[in-house]
Amino acid sequence: MRSAANGRSATSDTNQRLFYIPEINKKFANSWAGSALLKESTLHQVSPYIGKMKSSMASTLISAFTQIEDTIYDPFCGSGSIALEAWTAGRAVIANDLSPYAGTLTRAKLFPVTSIVDAYAEIDSAANQVQKIVAAIDLRKIPTWVRKFFHQETLRETVAWSEVLKNRKSYFLLSCLLGILHHQRPGFLSYPSSHTVPYLREKNYPRHLYPHLYEYRSVRSRLEKKVGRALKRVPVLDPQVTRSCYMRNAADFIPDARVDAIITSPPYMRQLDYGRDNRLRLWFLGESNWKSLDSNISPHEVKFLTVFKRCLKLWHKVLTPSGVCVLVLGDVHSRYYGRPLPDVITHMATEEVGGYSLIWKHTEEIPKTRRVRRDCSGSQSETFLVLRRC
Numbered sequence: 001m002r003s004a005a006n007g008r009s010a011t012s013d014t015n016q017r018l019f020y021i022p023e024i025n026k027k028f029a030n031s032w033a034g035s036a037l038l039k040e041s042t043l044h045q046v047s048p049y050i051g052k053m054k055s056s057m058a059s060t061l062i063s064a065f066t067q068i069e070d071t072i073y074d075p076f077c078g079s080g081s082i083a084l085e086a087w088t089a090g091r092a093v094i095a096n097d098l099s100p101y102a103g104t105l106t107r108a109k110l111f112p113v114t115s116i117v118d119a120y121a122e123i124d125s126a127a128n129q130v131q132k133i134v135a136a137i138d139l140r141k142i143p144t145w146v147r148k149f150f151h152q153e154t155l156r157e158t159v160a161w162s163e164v165l166k167n168r169k170s171y172f173l174l175s176c177l178l179g180i181l182h183h184q185r186p187g188f189l190s191y192p193s194s195h196t197v198p199y200l201r202e203k204n205y206p207r208h209l210y211p212h213l214y215e216y217r218s219v220r221s222r223l224e225k226k227v228g229r230a231l232k233r234v235p236v237l238d239p240q241v242t243r244s245c246y247m248r249n250a251a252d253f254i255p256d257a258r259v260d261a262i263i264t265s266p267p268y269m270r271q272l273d274y275g276r277d278n279r280l281r282l283w284f285l286g287e288s289n290w291k292s293l294d295s296n297i298s299p300h301e302v303k304f305l306t307v308f309k310r311c312l313k314l315w316h317k318v319l320t321p322s323g324v325c326v327l328v329l330g331d332v333h334s335r336y337y338g339r340p341l342p343d344v345i346t347h348m349a350t351e352e353v354g355g356y357s358l359i360w361k362h363t364e365e366i367p368k369t370r371r372v373r374r375d376c377s378g379s380q381s382e383t384f385l386v387l388r389r390c
């Protein structure tokens with residue numbers, strides 16, 4: 001992997017990380033093909049996340065551009081797909097995301113309870129605390145839009161469980177709870193609703209025709225089953241590997257360790273609404289103002305470009321001398337620059353900020369089934385840019 005660059009033979013500069021580009025191109029041919037669902041670790045499926053990277057794609061990027069014992073930083077980690085694949089591949093991980101939902105999921109993946117026996121013991125202990133506080137939960141303090149999703153006794157219990165798990169910093173169980181918060185299937189807690197984004201489906205499932213979908217649902221039994229599903233397929237994970245997860249603005253945050261690679265998919269130009277679409281889960285995490293969160297985590301074009309320029313400057317300080325920055329970007333068009341976003345970012349890194357050179361660029365069409373907005377308003381292809389610090 002590191003023996004040649006750009007299809008030519010290796011140079012004598014041993015400080016440079018060298019990549020054999022034809023081999024990388026081969027690895028990426030059809031990398032969107034097929035589903036990873038039945039092969040990937042079930043930890044990836046603990047709870048949905050819009051804009052989540054396909055785990056096999058994360059794993060391919062990691063194996064192509066880093067080596068064992070490297071440190072990888074993902075400044076916009078979302079649900080932690082890159083973080084978990086990096087740990088699985090024996091890389092030290094630094095993850096970061098401003099969203100409390102993203103932070104919770106990534107911590108669940110980086111610090112999971114790995115045995116079902118330990119998970120049930122943790123549930124038992126938390127259940128004792130839930131018992132003590134559940135009766136005192138005052139439903140009148142809960143906003144109407146949240147109350148609309150649940151039977152009142154289910155809601156009371158769900159609030160108690162989320163409070164207890166947050167206080168215990170039990171991120172794995174908390175993520176499992178968030179993963180069963182809304183859907184119409186029997187294993188979920190809400191009234192009939194969509195799974196990824198919270199919309200009630202009262203018209204498709206009217207109460208008079210589907211009364212059982214509006215009955216009380218016990219949290220504990222569903223949480224136990226969810227934990228079983230999340231732990232069904234967990235790879236061998238080395239607890240000695242260093243992992244950390246922060247919840248900071250990526251434009252202000254520098255990790256305190258040098259990193260060999262930054263691998264990330266940033267929140268380009270308001271293509272997705274990470275606050276709005278996760279609003280119900282965020283409310284249970286104590287974040288009631290998703291609109292204000294969205295102004296930061298789902299930035300419009302000019303804000304995004306400002307944030308990204310600051311990030312490139314900071315990352316230059318933290319990357320090792322020949323470290324790489326691997327970016328996954330949508331095919332959106334920048335109105336400000338009048339050019340496609342990947343070209344804008346390349347120009348920003350190599351000319352405006354400087355100190356980077358482009359070593360690889362690859363564009364893949366996203367199959368229709370994986371597009372986040374199927375009306376085609378979202379990205380139809382993704383571009384991978386690899387910039388080397390120089």
Ligand SMILES: C[S@@+](CC[C@H](N)C(=O)[O-])C[C@H]1O[C@@H](n2cnc3c(N)ncnc32)[C@H](O)[C@@H]1O
Nearest residue numbers: 051052053076078079081097098099249250297
């Ligand atoms: C495309 S998503 C990342 C998805 C991730 N790769 C995954 O597989 O789940 C972009 C993420 O950037 C986060 N974000 C947006 N602006 C941020 C900022 N200024 N600092 C830190 N995180 C930010 C959002 O919360 C969102 O989770």
